[in-house]
Amino acid sequence: MSSSKKALKAVKEQLGSGNGKAALDLLKPVLKAEKDNVIAWVFAGKASSLLQPPNVGSSVLSLF
Helix, strand or coil, X not given: CCHHHHHHHXXXXXXXXXXXXXXXXXXXXXXXXXXXXXXXXXXXXXXXXHCCCCCHHHHHHCCC
């Protein structure tokens, strides 16, 4: 099994446990090596959707 396949398997496990940040950390070298890897990009989208966005609304309201 190639190193990218092993990395993608580890990413899939991290996504299954809901750990988007760890999945993105594992995806970074795969995407640098293989920019056209569609599966890696799909996993990157899924991992980023698991991340919590900053609460911008409350920080803006605190200015007033």
